[in-house]
Amino acid sequence: xxxxxxxxxxxxxxxxxxxxxxxxxxxxxxxxxxxxxxxxxxxxxxxxxxxxxxxxxxxxxxxxxxxxxxxxxxxxxxxxxxxxxxxxxxxxxxxxxxxxxxxxxxxxxxxxxxxxxxxxxxxxxxxxxxxxxxxxxxxxxxxxxxxxxxxxxxxxxxxxxxxxxxxxxxxxxxxxxxxxxxxxxxxxxxxxxxxxxxxxxxxxxxxxxxxxxxxxxxxxxxxxxxxxxxxxxxxxxxxxxxxxxxxxxxxxxxxxxxxxxxxxxxxxxxxxxxxxxxxxxxxxxxxxxxxxxxxxxxxxxxxxxxxxxxxxxxxxxxxxxxxxxxxxxxxxxxxxxxxxxxxxxxxxxxxxxxxxxxxxxxxxxxxxxxxxxxxxxxxxxxxxxxxxxxxxxxxxxxxxxxxxxxxxxxxxxxxxxxxxxxxxxxxxxxxxxxxxxxxxxxxxxxxxxxxxxxxxxxxxxxxxxxxxxxxxxxxxxxxxxxxxxxxxxxxxxxxxxxxxxxxxxxxxxxxxxxxxxxxxxxxxxxxxxxxxxxxxxxxxxxxxxxxxxxxxxxxxxxxxxxxxxxxxxxxxxxxx
DNA sequence: GTTGCGAATGATTCGTGCCG
DNA sequence: CGGCACGAATCATTCGCAAC
Numbered sequence: 001x002x003x004x005x006x007x008x009x010x011x012x013x014x015x016x017x018x019x020x021x022x023x024x025x026x027x028x029x030x031x032x033x034x035x036x037x038x039x040x041x042x043x044x045x046x047x048x049x050x051x052x053x054x055x056x057x058x059x060x061x062x063x064x065x066x067x068x069x070x071x072x073x074x075x076x077x078x079x080x081x082x083x084x085x086x087x088x089x090x091x092x093x094x095x096x097x098x099x100x101x102x103x104x105x106x107x108x109x110x111x112x113x114x115x116x117x118x119x120x121x122x123x124x125x126x127x128x129x130x131x132x133x134x135x136x137x138x139x140x141x142x143x144x145x146x147x148x149x150x151x152x153x154x155x156x157x158x159x160x161x162x163x164x165x166x167x168x169x170x171x172x173x174x175x176x177x178x179x180x181x182x183x184x185x186x187x188x189x190x191x192x193x194x195x196x197x198x199x200x201x202x203x204x205x206x207x208x209x210x211x212x213x214x215x216x217x218x219x220x221x222x223x224x225x226x227x228x229x230x231x232x233x234x235x236x237x238x239x240x241x242x243x244x245x246x247x248x249x250x251x252x253x254x255x256x257x258x259x260x261x262x263x264x265x266x267x268x269x270x271x272x273x274x275x276x277x278x279x280x281x282x283x284x285x286x287x288x289x290x291x292x293x294x295x296x297x298x299x300x301x302x303x304x305x306x307x308x309x310x311x312x313x314x315x316x317x318x319x320x321x322x323x324x325x326x327x328x329x330x331x332x333x334x335x336x337x338x339x340x341x342x343x344x345x346x347x348x349x350x351x352x353x354x355x356x357x358x359x360x361x362x363x364x365x366x367x368x369x370x371x372x373x374x375x376x377x378x379x380x381x382x383x384x385x386x387x388x389x390x391x392x393x394x395x396x397x398x399x400x401x402x403x404x405x406x407x408x409x410x411x412x413x414x415x416x417x418x419x420x421x422x423x424x425x426x427x428x429x430x431x432x433x434x435x436x437x438x439x440x441x442x443x444x445x446x447x448x449x450x451x452x453x454x455x456x457x458x459x460x461x462x463x464x465x466x467x468x469x470x471x472x473x474x475x476x477x478x479x480x481x482x483x484x485x486x487x488x489x490x491x492x493x494x495x496x497x498x499x500x501x502x503x504x505x506x507x508x509x510x511x512x513x514x515x516x517x518x519x520x521x522x523x524x525x526x527x528x529x530x531x532x533x534x535x536x537x538x539x540x541x542x543x544x545x546x547x548x549x550x551x552x553x554x555x556x557x558x559x560x561x562x563x564x565x566x567x568x569x570x571x572x573x574x575x576x
Numbered sequence: 577g578t579t580g581c582g583a584a585t586g587a588t589t590c591g592t593g594c595c596g
Numbered sequence: 597c598g599g600c601a602c603g604a605a606t607c608a609t610t611c612g613c614a615a616c
Binding site: 468499501510 | 607608609610
């Protein structure tokens, strides 16, 4: 055990409650006392309370706490290893207003408030690190599938993170105006961080905090003990999820261009957001404009960005299920897409941006091919001018690249996939049992309809990295044997355009299916029932193995090949 | 015969450099 | 600076193979 940990043990760290207790207290308090709207805002902003949207699920599970494993483990270990004997019941150390409640009043991004100070006694506080909650901008603008460290660091590299000082600690520094704070790390090196005050009077570490995070390679579940030395100087101890002090933290040196107090090095300024980071840290202010460098395909329509920023907490009800969204961001991955079907599907909206260029090119080529594949042969294949074909032949060698092997990194399975040209989804769903799968299938099989129906159990290739699902032949025989565009009605009665392709005796859904899957967060072993309403219309009934929706994380396999790409490359295309 | 999966190949989009 | 051409990257479709 490191010296810092020993110091922490001796230092009467005022741990009052376990992390999970704190979380659940927060839930309860907010339930009782916060208006819904405020509650949502809290969820949006507060990393420590992101599980709040699980409340219904928790009830479904008999009130079982759903807490971040890593954070919980860190806390449990920390409490056991650091100062279990000094844990004080939260009621005993609180006045009329509990910690969780007050935290709800002023949520704390960047980290879960593991412990804050005992009033009038300590000048220390602890924070559990949740990268996905590391900034208000992150919370408000980035879907949960960016909750992987590399993506988060991309955001940190955009200089967008902040960390709110626990409420009870404000009194130690509330008289301070906006100015620099020094963080003395276990290595003895000092990082300079900007102390800012938001409109609520809350105090946060801002500019420079992301550098500290990046330099110390903070991971989910890491927790930090901040000891206030006075004069806006903190000593920071870094512990990992096993509650052991991180040895590597003792050897961390600041980045080349980080200001070290007493030295005159230029501070790291990172780009990626137009105009640098926002000056105002008001969570209500939209700070979610896309980086200028985004390509055409990367540009979100403005309305989608607004939806992104709105990031409302919601549940999605379907005809076949009551799906509870576990994460605020899943709203983006689900509702937003349901509200905004694929743009080419929106009638009367004019040509989508991505099409305009193509049309221009087609005009330039003087080809008669129309957008939408009007010029198809009898087999449904696209025809192409001979000149372009010859060009393609010339380029064929470059277009057909060897496939990339990559880890599927599924939360459930660790096998390897080879279908990785366009990235793949990583399930964040909890492990599921064979019994649950069977129950789901059983429930789906009970579905009855006067229309022809086909049942498909989602395979990993259908849900995580594929864009084609094959329909049962017993079902496809009832569909006219020709490839065509079909309308898929999702459980929320939104139309989706997919391509039904028929090949010999096989039929399945191709173009558009991937988007449908991503938008509805379908996972392997979920069951879909396709109900044939008309010759070109089907309704999809979704039976999920895990009722609550945990948004998939999208991983771009190209990262390893080409280095880190834009964060938005990892977004499902449906969100772009 | 059915189904899952991977690979080949076609189609489309994007990035960049050149040129007027 | 805008338009264009070209190569690269990405997405979608088709089809073969193997397991059951």
